Amino acid sequence: MSKALLYDATMCIGCKQCEGACAQQNKLPYDDKVAAESVQSAHKYTVVMTKDDKFMRRLCMHCEHPACASVCPVGAFHKTAAGPVVYDVWKCIGCRYCMVACAFNQPKYEWQSLNPRVRKCIMCPDRIASGKPTACAEICPTGATKFGERDDLIQEAQQRISQSPSTYLPRIYGLHEVGGTSVLILSSKKVEEYGYPSSERVGETPMPEYTGRVMEKIPDFIPVWALVLGGVYWVSHRRDEVAAAEAEQKNGNNRNGGAK
Amino acid sequence: MKIKLTFWKIVFLVIMALGLYSTFVRYYYGLGAISNMTDQFPWGLWIGFDCLCGVMLAAGGFCMIGAVYLFNVERLHSVVRPAVLTAFLGYLLFIVGLLFDLGRPWYIWHQLIYMNPHSVMFEVGMCVMAYTTVLFFEFLPNVLERFHLNAPIKWIKKIYPVLIVLGILLSTLHQSSLGSLYLIMPSKLHPFWYTPALPFLFFGSAIAVGLAMTIFESTQSAKAFGRHLELPVIVELGGALLVALWVNALLRFEDYFHRGMLGQIIKPSYEAYFLWLELTLAFVIPIAMLSFKKVRMSPQGLYLASIFTVLGFITNRLNIALTGFETYVGHHYLPKWTEFSVTLMIIAMGFALFGVAARYLPIFPEEEHAVQQSPRIEPGPVSVTAVLGHAGD
Ligand code: SF4
Ligand code: SF4
Ligand code: SF4
Numbered sequence: 001m002s003k004a005l006l007y008d009a010t011m012c013i014g015c016k017q018c019e020g021a022c023a024q025q026n027k028l029p030y031d032d033k034v035a036a037e038s039v040q041s042a043h044k045y046t047v048v049m050t051k052d053d054k055f056m057r058r059l060c061m062h063c064e065h066p067a068c069a070s071v072c073p074v075g076a077f078h079k080t081a082a083g084p085v086v087y088d089v090w091k092c093i094g095c096r097y098c099m100v101a102c103a104f105n106q107p108k109y110e111w112q113s114l115n116p117r118v119r120k121c122i123m124c125p126d127r128i129a130s131g132k133p134t135a136c137a138e139i140c141p142t143g144a145t146k147f148g149e150r151d152d153l154i155q156e157a158q159q160r161i162s163q164s165p166s167t168y169l170p171r172i173y174g175l176h177e178v179g180g181t182s183v184l185i186l187s188s189k190k191v192e193e194y195g196y197p198s199s200e201r202v203g204e205t206p207m208p209e210y211t212g213r214v215m216e217k218i219p220d221f222i223p224v225w226a227l228v229l230g231g232v233y234w235v236s237h238r239r240d241e242v243a244a245a246e247a248e249q250k251n252g253n254n255r256n257g258g259a260k
Numbered sequence: 261m262k263i264k265l266t267f268w269k270i271v272f273l274v275i276m277a278l279g280l281y282s283t284f285v286r287y288y289y290g291l292g293a294i295s296n297m298t299d300q301f302p303w304g305l306w307i308g309f310d311c312l313c314g315v316m317l318a319a320g321g322f323c324m325i326g327a328v329y330l331f332n333v334e335r336l337h338s339v340v341r342p343a344v345l346t347a348f349l350g351y352l353l354f355i356v357g358l359l360f361d362l363g364r365p366w367y368i369w370h371q372l373i374y375m376n377p378h379s380v381m382f383e384v385g386m387c388v389m390a391y392t393t394v395l396f397f398e399f400l401p402n403v404l405e406r407f408h409l410n411a412p413i414k415w416i417k418k419i420y421p422v423l424i425v426l427g428i429l430l431s432t433l434h435q436s437s438l439g440s441l442y443l444i445m446p447s448k449l450h451p452f453w454y455t456p457a458l459p460f461l462f463f464g465s466a467i468a469v470g471l472a473m474t475i476f477e478s479t480q481s482a483k484a485f486g487r488h489l490e491l492p493v494i495v496e497l498g499g500a501l502l503v504a505l506w507v508n509a510l511l512r513f514e515d516y517f518h519r520g521m522l523g524q525i526i527k528p529s530y531e532a533y534f535l536w537l538e539l540t541l542a543f544v545i546p547i548a549m550l551s552f553k554k555v556r557m558s559p560q561g562l563y564l565a566s567i568f569t570v571l572g573f574i575t576n577r578l579n580i581a582l583t584g585f586e587t588y589v590g591h592h593y594l595p596k597w598t599e600f601s602v603t604l605m606i607i608a609m610g611f612a613l614f615g616v617a618a619r620y621l622p623i624f625p626e627e628e629h630a631v632q633q634s635p636r637i638e639p640g641p642v643s644v645t646a647v648l649g650h651a652g653d
Contacts, residue, residue: 041299067444073385075376091374094363097381099302101444108299109363111292116363201447210443211380214459218383218433225432229330229425236332 002182003083003128004062004150005137006157009187010167011144012055016048018136018145025124025135042110045121046136049194054187056194057145059136060085060106060121061174062182065206068098068107076118083150083182084123092118103178103202123182150182157186173199179206272608279605282598286360296596301585305595308581309603310357312438313574314350315388316462316469320477321347321395322431323470329424336497338490341402341623342481343474348395349613351388353606360602380440387434394427402621435466442580450584452525452535457515458580464511465542465573468504471497472546472569479563484615487624489559498562501569502550509543534575534583542572 016035023030028043040047046059066085069077076091077098094116099107110116124134132138133147140146146153154175161168173191174181177199185191192198286294297304324343327333359365371385397416404413416423439462442449455461475494482489516522525535546565555561586592617623 070376070378071381071444072376073379073382074370074374075379076374091367091370092364093367093370094365095361095381096302096363097379097441099299100448103445103447105300109291109302111297111299112290114287114290116291197447203446207444207446208378210446210456211440212378213456214440214443215378215380215383222429222433226425226429229428230421233330233421233425236330 004182006153021135021139042119064180067207070208071101306361312577318350319466319470391430436463453584472566475566538575
């Protein structure tokens with residue numbers, strides 16, 4: 001069963017303890033200056049944003065079908081069975097395709113480094129493996145960030161919406177977006193106002209399908225096309241065998257070719 | 261040995277000096293210091309120009325190999341060698357460009373051991389690697405001939421049909437796959453440029469530009485090396501270019517038509533201006549020019565039309581790689597001067613290497629070196645190569 005995080009913006013008090021816990025967990029610097037930064041970066045995996053006294057968290061969505069993993073030429077990203085989309089820095093060659101491909105702009109880069117890494121929330125895979133919740137969920141004082149089974153969290157989210165329909169917008173962001181994600185968001189304000197891409201924009205099709213449709217044809221295309229090319233070669237050289245033989249010879253003895 | 265400092269030579273030296281400085285910045289201070297790339301704009305000029313355009317500009321190699329060896333069009337034989345040389349250099353320089361752009365270029369070999377077959381970039385990488393090897397063997401006879409090594413030439417001749425088929429197969433794959441790279445970004449790339457037809461459009465434009473580049477390069481080298489220009493050859497290429505441009509234009513039109521975009525592309529907007537520029541340069545001007553028989557038969561006309569075509573499709577690819585993301589990101593990206601300077605250095609290296617190869621290797625039909633009746637053409641940067649070539653005298 002795959003794990004997930006449910007973030008309920010209406011319960012969030014903006015204490016930013018998740019930011020601090022995440023930084024500690026991932027050995028990132030954290031002080032007042034970093035806390036004041038309202039954008040994610042290579043040293044800030046998650047951020048709590050404020051707008052009109054309402055809060056919103058951002059972090060990697062841990063897509064069920066992650067674009068970042070599908071595009072990486074060396075497979076440095078992969079979706080684990082437990083839910084997290086993790087990164088293997090050793091494999092990474094630094095092409096940054098993952099950054100361009102992610103519909104949520106989650107991977108960030110160490111632009112100042114000479115041996116840069118891609119950085120993003122990795123959903124504390126070590127903690128999950130040892131049966132603990134993620135650092136951000138564990139520290140959250142109100143339960144706004146909740147860790148659990150994805151299916152259970154979806155049910156709970158649906159319950160919360162039906163119990164207080166006046167509080168919530170009737171949607172769970174991440175339930176269907178890009179084919180579903182392991183981070184689910186409930187809120188009273190549109191997540192789009194905080195920079196999340198709208199559901200219409202990202203759609204419900206898993207991103208890797210857009211390239212998959214083309215990629216899956218390639219294994220069939222190669223032999224067919226090779227045969228066609230070989231056939232054309234054979235026919236065009238056959239048609240005028242004498243001329244072809246002559247041309248070959250000319251090539252062999254170089255230069256003069258068909259130039260005259 | 262007297263070294264004369266001409267205008268183009270000074271330009272070349274300045275470009276190389278600035279380029280070397282930028283190279284130092286790149287490897288001593290990192291990508292952040294040398295470029296204006298950011299987390300919002302992770303791909304900049306180097307991907308847009310050096311990679312997307314570079315591979316397109318080197319397409320002449322497989323176009324000419326295809327025409328001459330696959331379809332056996334003997335008449336065009338004289339342009340094969342320069343086209344293969346350009347392609348070979350183009351791909352080598354593409355790899356040099358990658359070494360600048362990759363954040364961890366020292367791990368580039370990981371591509372060979374950690375393979376992700378779902379990744380378009382993996383496919384492009386493998387094809388480019390294999391194709392550069394094929395081009396090496398297609399180019400090698402030039403060197404072998406120079407040193408009169410006939411035995412290995414015979415051996416290469418034997419596998420030539422395989423090299424040709426393999427080369428065209430690989431080119432088809434990676435030229436179109438460069439377009440597929442963007443298929444995964446439907447929510448980011450502007451709808452003027454995002455279309456499921458991207459792989460087809462990339463392949464189509466590679467052929468048009470391959471033809472245009474061959475015309476450009478034949479005319480330029482005729483000028484630069486004082487060679488006789490084979491008018492019938494470039495006239496024939498000009499005809500093919502006209503057809504290729506029409507096919508491309510039709511593809512673009514059908515794409516916009518089926519996606520219901522025709523109304524939007526004529527409405528003024530930031531993206532529309534760039535689109536209009538691209539369409540004018542790539543289609544309107546060269547198609548209009550080449551439709552006149554007089555232009556199609558004159559070296560200057562063909563030369564100009566090919567330049568417009570090349571500029572047009574370069575604009576197209578830069579629009580896809582850069583302009584098309586600006587509205588989504590919410591701000592503009594303008595490359596830093598050091599990014600330009602690396603790109604310029606790579607181009608300059610290309611011209612210089614072409615000049616050296618053309619001078620010392622049997623690239624052009626030999627008996628024509630003596631003939632000095634090149635048509636009058638405006639001087640261009642290729643003169644650098646001529647100058648450089650002569651520097652060794
Ligand atoms: S949100 Fe982006 S980085 Fe995170 S798993 Fe999805 S595609 Fe990957
Ligand atoms: S930057 Fe690294 S992790 Fe991202 S796609 Fe490239 S190789 Fe993969
Ligand atoms: S899941 Fe872990 S890595 Fe991700 S934001 Fe929470 S603490 Fe940070």
